[in-house]
Amino acid sequence: MARVLVVDDEPAILQMLKMNLEMEGHEAILAGDGETAIKRIESEQPDIVLLDIMMPALDGWQVLQRLQEMSLSKPPKVLVVTAKGGERDISKAFELGATDYVAKPFDIEDLLERVKEVLARTEIEMEERRRQLIREWK
Amino acid sequence: MSTVANPERGAESNVVRQARVAGIRDFQTPTLEAVERRRWQLLIFAGLVMLGLAGGMMMLTIDRSSIDFVEEFLPLPVLRILFIGLASIVGLYLLDKEVRLKKLTRNLVDERVLSAALNNRLKEISILSEVGKAVNQILELDDVLRMILRSSLDLLGAEEGSVMLLEEGTDDLVVACAEAGNRDIEGAVTKMGRGVSGWVAKNREPILISGRAPSEFFSDLEDTQRSIISAVSVPLIGEGNLYGVLNVNDMSGSREFTEYDLRAVGMFAEHAAIAIRNAKAFEHERQTILHMEEVDRMKTDFIATISHELRTPLTSIIGCAKTIKARHDALSIPQRNEFLGMIERQGERLLQMIERVLSASKIESGVAVFKRVPVDIVAVAQEVVQGFKGAGISNPLTVDSPDSVIAYADESAVAQVLSNLIENARKYSELEAPITVKITDAPGESMVEVIDRGFGISSEALGTIFDRFHQIDQSTTRKVGGVGLGLYIVKNLVEGCGGRISVESEEGKGSVFRIIFPKRED
Numbered sequence: 001m002a003r004v005l006v007v008d009d010e011p012a013i014l015q016m017l018k019m020n021l022e023m024e025g026h027e028a029i030l031a032g033d034g035e036t037a038i039k040r041i042e043s044e045q046p047d048i049v050l051l052d053i054m055m056p057a058l059d060g061w062q063v064l065q066r067l068q069e070m071s072l073s074k075p076p077k078v079l080v081v082t083a084k085g086g087e088r089d090i091s092k093a094f095e096l097g098a099t100d101y102v103a104k105p106f107d108i109e110d111l112l113e114r115v116k117e118v119l120a121r122t123e124i125e126m127e128e129r130r131r132q133l134i135r136e137w138k
Numbered sequence: 139m140s141t142v143a144n145p146e147r148g149a150e151s152n153v154v155r156q157a158r159v160a161g162i163r164d165f166q167t168p169t170l171e172a173v174e175r176r177r178w179q180l181l182i183f184a185g186l187v188m189l190g191l192a193g194g195m196m197m198l199t200i201d202r203s204s205i206d207f208v209e210e211f212l213p214l215p216v217l218r219i220l221f222i223g224l225a226s227i228v229g230l231y232l233l234d235k236e237v238r239l240k241k242l243t244r245n246l247v248d249e250r251v252l253s254a255a256l257n258n259r260l261k262e263i264s265i266l267s268e269v270g271k272a273v274n275q276i277l278e279l280d281d282v283l284r285m286i287l288r289s290s291l292d293l294l295g296a297e298e299g300s301v302m303l304l305e306e307g308t309d310d311l312v313v314a315c316a317e318a319g320n321r322d323i324e325g326a327v328t329k330m331g332r333g334v335s336g337w338v339a340k341n342r343e344p345i346l347i348s349g350r351a352p353s354e355f356f357s358d359l360e361d362t363q364r365s366i367i368s369a370v371s372v373p374l375i376g377e378g379n380l381y382g383v384l385n386v387n388d389m390s391g392s393r394e395f396t397e398y399d400l401r402a403v404g405m406f407a408e409h410a411a412i413a414i415r416n417a418k419a420f421e422h423e424r425q426t427i428l429h430m431e432e433v434d435r436m437k438t439d440f441i442a443t444i445s446h447e448l449r450t451p452l453t454s455i456i457g458c459a460k461t462i463k464a465r466h467d468a469l470s471i472p473q474r475n476e477f478l479g480m481i482e483r484q485g486e487r488l489l490q491m492i493e494r495v496l497s498a499s500k501i502e503s504g505v506a507v508f509k510r511v512p513v514d515i516v517a518v519a520q521e522v523v524q525g526f527k528g529a530g531i532s533n534p535l536t537v538d539s540p541d542s543v544i545a546y547a548d549e550s551a552v553a554q555v556l557s558n559l560i561e562n563a564r565k566y567s568e569l570e571a572p573i574t575v576k577i578t579d580a581p582g583e584s585m586v587e588v589i590d591r592g593f594g595i596s597s598e599a600l601g602t603i604f605d606r607f608h609q610i611d612q613s614t615t616r617k618v619g620g621v622g623l624g625l626y627i628v629k630n631l632v633e634g635c636g637g638r639i640s641v642e643s644e645e646g647k648g649s650v651f652r653i654i655f656p657k658r659e660d
Contacts, residue, residue, distance in 0.1 A: 010450055010454070012450075012451065012454040012480055012483065012484050013450070013453060013454050013457075015454075015476070015480060016454050016457045016458055016461070016477070016480060017457075019461070019473060019476065019477065020457070020461055023461075023465060023468065023469075023473075032569075033569070057568070083446055083449070104449065104450075104453060105449045105450075105452060105453035105456065106453065106457075107456075107460070108456075108457040108460050108461055109460065109464065
């Protein structure tokens with residue numbers, strides 16, 4: 001199964017996601033802020049990152065930017081989790097390399113489904129989806 | 139003051155009476171033409187009488203028999219006397235009428251002069267009415283004052299003058315607009331009681347200076363004012379409030395102002411006072427509207443923020459509940475308890491948030507009641523801090539205080555204040571930045587300080603952080619969360635307990651929230 005990094009400044013959401021991901025058989029790593037997220041990505045090399053956008057200090061945008069600058073050999077897929085109404089600049093996230101997005105408040109089952117789906121995507125499918133999302137949100 | 143108006147009325151009724159006596163009846167106001175006509179009538183009448191008398195005399199002279207005939211009834215001497223008497227009566231009558239008509243003519247000429255003066259007055263009234271209209275139309279106070287000043291100068295034929303306004307809450311009279319030749323005196327300040335304008339403002343009485351200003355009256359007059367040859371100065375009073383002074387000066391000596399001028403300027407001053415009152419009311423309205431718009435905007439922001447804030451715990455609650463429902467059998471007992479515990483905690487958090495909104499509205503509607511009893515604020519602070527530590531706060535949190543400090547306050551209010559302030563300090567600090575609650579005992583007062591080494595508050599934001607719905611920098615709103623009611627509630631709770639709150643902060647260095655609680659029950 002996969003190694004999932006969950007980034008959110010809300011401890012309750014972190015805990016809830018961790019338990020659900022573990023029950024799905026994934027390995028869950030947690031980060032309460034952007035800075036920790038960057039460190040965890042470097043040290044743990046997750047397959048996928050569930051990234052919250054609104055966070056104190058280093059926010060989701062900045063994490064995506066730093067991720068691009070890091071030019072990892074095998075960069076993680078990024079599933080952006082953002083509050084409803086904050087979707088306005090979501091195309092920016094895809095330009096910064098995000099793979100897909102889920103609106104908050106999310107349905108936990110939908111989220112797990114989406115994680116599974118993103119993990120299954122090939123490189124080409126990911127690129128196609130990314131282009132489609134950029135078109136949709138522009 | 140009314141010495142100008144009365145003779146006019148007197149003159150009119152006098153003329154009418156004289157005209158009646160002179161026999162000119164069929165008119166409303168006698169005219170010089172009617173007098174002339176009457177004079178002609180009298181002349182013709184006199185001519186006819188003379189002609190009749192002459193004819194009679196002639197007949198008597200030519201025809202002797204008629205004399206004999208007349209002498210049978212009247213002896214000749216008696217007839218002569220009769221003739222002479224008749225002629226004298228007519229003559230006297232004519233003389234009397236002529237004298238009366240002469241007098242009437244003189245009065246009518248006087249009246250024409252007065253009516254010319256009346257026309258002048260009419261012009262003044264129409265200027266006043268223009269000013270009155272302007273007062274209601276032009277809402278820019280400066281424009282109205284300038285127009286009133288110009289009109290007063292026009293009317294009095296003066297070249298210099300000024301409108302001074304009393305600065306609210308001070309005794310400074312500031313020149314709001316002025317016509318003073320080449321000198322620029324707008325913005326100049328005079329103290330109440332100083333100089334002519336100061337005297338007028340202080341005594342709220344108009345003043346008329348003809349000739350040089352008497353130095354024994356205004357001992358502190360400056361030289362420029364002392365050289366005024368003639369001046370009118372009137373206070374601007376509306377609804378019992380002194381707004382300022384309207385001055386009209388003549389430095390050239392070409393014009394000596396009269397009581398009448400003083401009265402005219404007084405009328406302009408009344409209009410100016412109305413204009414000032416209107417402008418103040420208008421400004422007040424404008425401020426109210428601006429404030430309401432601001433409150434409206436804050437409410438909109440507040441709703442956006444609060445819906446986000448309520449959604450966050452709900453996301454966890456619904457997520458946990460769904461997990462339990464879907465995987466009921468797969469979950470171990472500790473796992474299930476953890477999900478249930480999370481639902482409980484997030485539910486409580488939601489409840490606390492709603493209570494915060496409710497307590498803000500309670501405070502606003504004045505329903506909240508605060509006790510004023512002795513409270514050991516050290517004990518309260520320690521309890522609150524323990525609560526935070528139990529919840530696993532990452533910031534080092536310490537209480538720096540003597541063993542016990544008593545204040546008169548509401549215990550639950552103090553606890554809520556401290557927990558709100560610590561929560562805030564945590565939200566606006568790095569995870570490891572220390573937070574200190576410092577309590578000091580002083581005679582009569584107890585001081586509580588919540589000190590953080592967080593991001594700090596910009597000086598622009600400091601003025602409004604205690605306002606309702608206010609949150610520093612909208613861009614950080616989503617990052618730190620919260621509904622923007624915390625500090626508003628804190629301030630109201632502190633004040634409800636008879637205390638006061640202040641804040642010191644420097645961006646990048648941290649903030650100190652300082653609360654003073656009273657030690658007495660008053």
